[in-house]
Amino acid sequence: MTLHVDGPVTLDRREGPHGEVVLRQRGAHHEIIANGCFLMDTSDGRSERLLIDAAYEALAAAGKTGPTLLIGGLGVGFSLARAAVNPRWRRIAVVEREQAIIDWHRTGPLGQISGDALADPRSVILHTDLIAYLRTTTDRYDALCLDIDNGPDWTVTDDNENLYSAAGLAACQGRLEPGGILAVWSAQPSPAFEDALRNAGFTGVTTEEIRVARGVPDVVHLAVRPA
Structure with missing residues (x-):
């Protein structure tokens, strides 16, 4: 008799400095769980793209050529x-604080998504905490694309709330070149975060939506550091 497993299969489970991270396989797709909270899976990458x-x-559109990019959070790649x-x-550059996630890309099944990108000489993974990196590095980028939580209103760990505070947004602005773009992924729209961006001195604050099959849309919040 053949047994059919309908639920997810745990491929790896790690305890890190920020809690537990788990890689699971559900059918043909993989998913990452952090401290019991679903983060993302490989079923639909439209909003991440x-x-x-x-x-x-x-x-x-602003005439910038040869831009530099910092991605906050490696995720599923x-x-x-x-x-x-x-x-x-x-x-x-990609900042990722969980060694387990980096391993799942370099030597594990998530490499099927990121393998070519990791081999690209333009790409580098920085194993560090995003908030600490923003506050200590002197590097600047033309774009910061951040996806470390389910959004500003739904953080994976309590300390991530600092990223969306006035001080955290000031750190983001300090790491952007004049005219640079801050893009923040969220599982739901956040008017309060839009206000926080404007209060932090960003301009051109907009929100782009990706419709999902059920529930509220995924969104990307965009803002510009004034030139």
Whole structure:
């Protein structure tokens, strides 16, 4: 008799400095769970690709050529893979604080999404905490594309709330070149975050939506550091 497993299968489970992270397989797809909270899976990467495309298109419309990009959060790799297929990005850095997620890409099943991008000489993975990196590095980028939570109103860990605070947004602005683009992924629209962006001194604040089969749309919040 053949047994059919309908539920997810756990492929790896790690305890890290920020809690537990789990890689599961559900049918043909993989999903990442952090501290019991579903983060993302490989079933639909439209909004993660929009995160990259919207930032690039805004820079191109402003006449920026050869831009540099910082991606906050490696996730399942959709954003990195999307950036790498665009030859116009001059440098692509990815900040990821979970060693397990990096391993799942370098030697695990998520490499099927990110493998070509990781081999791209423009790409580099920085194993560090995003908030700490923004506050300590002197590097600047033309675009910051951030996807470390389910959105500003639904963070994976409590300390991530600092990213969306006035101080965190000031750190983001400080790491952008004049005219640079901040793009933030969210599982739902956040008018309060739009207000926070404006209060932090960003201009051109807009929200782009990706409709989903059920529930509220995924969105990308966009904002410009004044030139």
